[in-house]
Amino acid sequence: MKDLLQTGLLIGGGSLVALSIASFWIPKALGWREKLAGLTPLMRELWWTYSIYVWSSHVFFAVLALGFGDWLMGGSGSAIAMCTFMLLWWSVRLWLQFFGFDLSEIEGSAANRVAKHLLTLLFIGLVVLYAGLLAWNTGWLPPGGPR
């Protein structure tokens, strides 16, 4: 199970790096500049500020998964807290993917459909990964967790 989780962390971390890089294309793909043009300057500034901070959080999660996997599987209180937080983060994002966003205005091109399915797959994978890590750290997974 430990090997599986370690592999999951590598794949999850790599996927987060890919997501962070791909995020640079999101504003263009969704036409943010044109769509935000009608907002007041402050709302536009808030928009970009929030977006960049969420993006930086994804980069940090990637750094954690790729550089601090041992710590994330170490069974410490802080590892449990971090895994719980990331599990909540991605669970809510997965829920939003299915029930939160109104995607009807997005062009139904093949590329957009593929991107949507890849994102859904990524969110499912991350939820499973962090649920697994949480279960491992709390000792719910065989062979009895790290302690």
Add this chain to the structure above:
Amino acid sequence: MNALSLEIGLRGAGVMLVCLVVANFFAAKRWRYEENLAGAEPMVRQIFHVHCAYILSIMAALALLCLGWPQLLMDGRMGRVLCGFFGLFWGSRVWVQLAYYDRQTRRENRGWDILFISVFATLSAMFTLTALFP
């Protein structure tokens, strides 16, 4: 600086973060987010709400950690990495306030502007200090 004063500082940071979370709800009303977003396309509105909620959740989780388990931030390599990240996070927020946000709006709300810059700078200093604490 000893461990006790660092722990007290982190709890103080936790209180500031709780205040920031609460302040965000007032900001939404003060800056009329709903009216300003009313003309935007649904997706734009939804992404704004999602990003806003996720940033709030980061602040709330960090507040919880600072108030309830500050020692987790002070112990080990990971605590340092986390504090280093939040040192940068809040340090960059000072920069965003000074270099990016509309100067006219800041001038008209100078008191709040200075208060928020001070809070962001204090949070950045607190987390950076914790990251560097031997």
